[in-house]
Amino acid sequence: TPAPEITEVQEWNQFLGDGVAARPYGMPSQFEKHVVRRDVEWLTASRESSVNFTPLHDLDGIITPNGLCFERHHGGIAEIPPEKHRLMINGLVDRELVFTMDDLKRFPRVNRIFFLECAANSGMEWRGAQLNGCQFTHGMVHCVQYTGVLLKTVLEECGVKTNAKWLMPEGADASGMNRSVPLEKALDDCMLAFSMNGEALRPEQGYPLRLVVPGWEGNMWVKWLRRIEVGDQPWHTREETSKYTDLLENGKSRRFTWVMDAKSVVTNPSPQAPLRFKGPNVLSGLAWSGRGAIKRVDVTLDGGKNWVTADIQGPVLPKSLTRFYVNFEWDGKPLLIQSRAIDDTGYVQPTKNELRAARGTNSIYHNNGIQTWHVRENGEVENVEVS
Amino acid sequence: EPLGLGREALPEEVAAWNTDIRPDGQGLPEGSGSVLQGEEVFADQCAVCHGDFAEGVDRWPVLAGGHGTLKSRNPVKTIGSYWPYLSTAYDYIERAMPFGNARSLSSDEIYGIVAYLLYMNDLVDDEFVLSKENFTEIHLPNEANFVADDRPDTPTMAQAEPCMTNCKESVEITARAQVIDVTPEDAGIPEGGEDAAEGGYDQAAAETADPESAAESATGDDQVASAAPALDAGLVEEGQGIFKKKCGSCHSADEGKHKIGPSLHAVYGQTAASVDGFTKYSKDMKSAELMWDAETLDQFLTKPKSLVKRTRMSFVGLKKDGDRAAVIEYLKSLTPTN
Numbered sequence: 001t002p003a004p005e006i007t008e009v010q011e012w013n014q015f016l017g018d019g020v021a022a023r024p025y026g027m028p029s030q031f032e033k034h035v036v037r038r039d040v041e042w043l044t045a046s047r048e049s050s051v052n053f054t055p056l057h058d059l060d061g062i063i064t065p066n067g068l069c070f071e072r073h074h075g076g077i078a079e080i081p082p083e084k085h086r087l088m089i090n091g092l093v094d095r096e097l098v099f100t101m102d103d104l105k106r107f108p109r110v111n112r113i114f115f116l117e118c119a120a121n122s123g124m125e126w127r128g129a130q131l132n133g134c135q136f137t138h139g140m141v142h143c144v145q146y147t148g149v150l151l152k153t154v155l156e157e158c159g160v161k162t163n164a165k166w167l168m169p170e171g172a173d174a175s176g177m178n179r180s181v182p183l184e185k186a187l188d189d190c191m192l193a194f195s196m197n198g199e200a201l202r203p204e205q206g207y208p209l210r211l212v213v214p215g216w217e218g219n220m221w222v223k224w225l226r227r228i229e230v231g232d233q234p235w236h237t238r239e240e241t242s243k244y245t246d247l248l249e250n251g252k253s254r255r256f257t258w259v260m261d262a263k264s265v266v267t268n269p270s271p272q273a274p275l276r277f278k279g280p281n282v283l284s285g286l287a288w289s290g291r292g293a294i295k296r297v298d299v300t301l302d303g304g305k306n307w308v309t310a311d312i313q314g315p316v317l318p319k320s321l322t323r324f325y326v327n328f329e330w331d332g333k334p335l336l337i338q339s340r341a342i343d344d345t346g347y348v349q350p351t352k353n354e355l356r357a358a359r360g361t362n363s364i365y366h367n368n369g370i371q372t373w374h375v376r377e378n379g380e381v382e383n384v385e386v387s
Numbered sequence: 388e389p390l391g392l393g394r395e396a397l398p399e400e401v402a403a404w405n406t407d408i409r410p411d412g413q414g415l416p417e418g419s420g421s422v423l424q425g426e427e428v429f430a431d432q433c434a435v436c437h438g439d440f441a442e443g444v445d446r447w448p449v450l451a452g453g454h455g456t457l458k459s460r461n462p463v464k465t466i467g468s469y470w471p472y473l474s475t476a477y478d479y480i481e482r483a484m485p486f487g488n489a490r491s492l493s494s495d496e497i498y499g500i501v502a503y504l505l506y507m508n509d510l511v512d513d514e515f516v517l518s519k520e521n522f523t524e525i526h527l528p529n530e531a532n533f534v535a536d537d538r539p540d541t542p543t544m545a546q547a548e549p550c551m552t553n554c555k556e557s558v559e560i561t562a563r564a565q566v567i568d569v570t571p572e573d574a575g576i577p578e579g580g581e582d583a584a585e586g587g588y589d590q591a592a593a594e595t596a597d598p599e600s601a602a603e604s605a606t607g608d609d610q611v612a613s614a615a616p617a618l619d620a621g622l623v624e625e626g627q628g629i630f631k632k633k634c635g636s637c638h639s640a641d642e643g644k645h646k647i648g649p650s651l652h653a654v655y656g657q658t659a660a661s662v663d664g665f666t667k668y669s670k671d672m673k674s675a676e677l678m679w680d681a682e683t684l685d686q687f688l689t690k691p692k693s694l695v696k697r698t699r700m701s702f703v704g705l706k707k708d709g710d711r712a713a714v715i716e717y718l719k720s721l722t723p724t725n
Binding site: 034036038039040041042044045046047048049055057058074075088089090091095096097098099100103104106107128129130131132133135136156157159168170174175176178226227229231233235236237238241242245247249250251252253254255256257258259261271272274298302303304305306307308336340342346347348350354355358359361362366374382383384385386387 | 389390392393394395396400401404405407408409410411436445446447457458460462464466469470471472474475478479482483486487489490532533534535536537538539540541542543544549550551552553554555557558559560561562563564565567569570571573574575576635636
């Protein structure tokens, strides 16, 4: 029978909709209300020192919309009037300077697309399959285009002394976030960013100013950046000693584990995005590497027995998210889906068993293991591990 | 060639912000504090989350103990068992603690707290006094156990190609998330099957942040409906929103539900420090002889310590008159009418 959606006149065919004054800042369709950041309450003692997760399963392309970028705060979101914000550079510099936001916008400007991943992304999955959704297992990652000034440019304005070796960025938020950054990295590709995806940083991403440390763990990208101290030794702050150090099976701990290893995940199908149709389907996923660009992504539908190379779609940029697809026919039988990323240094994404063999199960951070999804005959998808 | 942007930082400005501490002692301010002095400050300012013995309350961090647990299945990482440097403790406390009222402690107080933490970790005796002068003499037990990052540490197969066909004989599922069942209820997982995208999703569930806040709105709405006509419903709703954001970390509006702070279910009209079942009131709060009405609440919420000198409530205060009025109206709405 002819579909009434077609044969009957619909409301939207007939009546006028909102005009151009109704939505000064546009939001997604009301029918997309389910596409939101989510948090897992039992993870932390408070929500101010906590994390929420990007809804990877509902997104496409490589750019994360600003309102959906995961948040990780240690003292809640600082609300800073931009005219009151200052950036101070002090320490081993020829001139200790203070900049306003207006000053920073008068330096030569750059645009770069980078992923930002929390080192604790997938941290809950070390011991086994735990959270049922790629939003929760992999959602502490986002990718936006940053606009700002190269850190190098601003440091040169101050004149860095020859015995300088380390920087200490510091945030203006209630946690006074501070870390140590080696000078070499700072002068390489670090940025002082004030825009994300074309508009000012969101408050939850550090408005009005944040540090960008391409390819390195998210905690170092200090938000609400108010100061950079230049020194000759690291500070061994709380977030690079008590936290963000990786405890190994032998009782020793790795520190200064900065770079994010190559990683990938299939975002669709996944537990929050079940398969609904037999026949042609598009498998979609993301891959990224803190060491450079993604060279290749392989996908398996049978738990690792046989692999195909995925189609990488869209720009492939160093230290950015990369989107891949596999077009496949679903016959309604169970599937065990995995993806594995290879970056341009030749690094191959390991299995979780390989990671556990190397580190034990208590290192918390840097879990970049291959993720397995089990698709059942009714299309439901579950987070599993396989032999 | 500098562009001439920015201006020279004045010494007072650098001094105001340049308070970080390095393991070699650089940055340590003048001052000192004894274990006993530290214990007093700790009890007032820290114990509400970290426990009187630094053992950690609920999910707040444990700061003492855990010695010898690093190789066990469940390591306990504390200042004494895990941290490499004592300077980290001073630096972190100064910039970030107490949680909710950072940068409020004096140097002497911080030296005292750190001395107390050393004592609770069995690293000094109870007569110990920590100061700028002896700080760098203290070495923590785990200092030598940190190693450099030597990744990659898994097979990278840089020279060889990863296997593509017939790579395994068989595959078995060895772990399943659904067995553990810790994924949040409103995870956006559709009902499944062909109708999944078509209204199988519960939008109302997605909008409710968590079951707890759903319960709280239920309480508020019931009370508003049956409350005396004198309450401004709009203001109550505004206050509920502010309460959730600014108070909800530590307080619940549900009867009998205590978090870091007592349930505020019926606090309006009550004597201070009298909520049934809450045992963590500070001495000052217990001896305050206060009744919570619009006036006392207004003063307390502006700046808690201005009314109750050594309250454990680490809260910077609601600066806007309108915010306080709204929260007070909301609290009024919770109190059961007689």
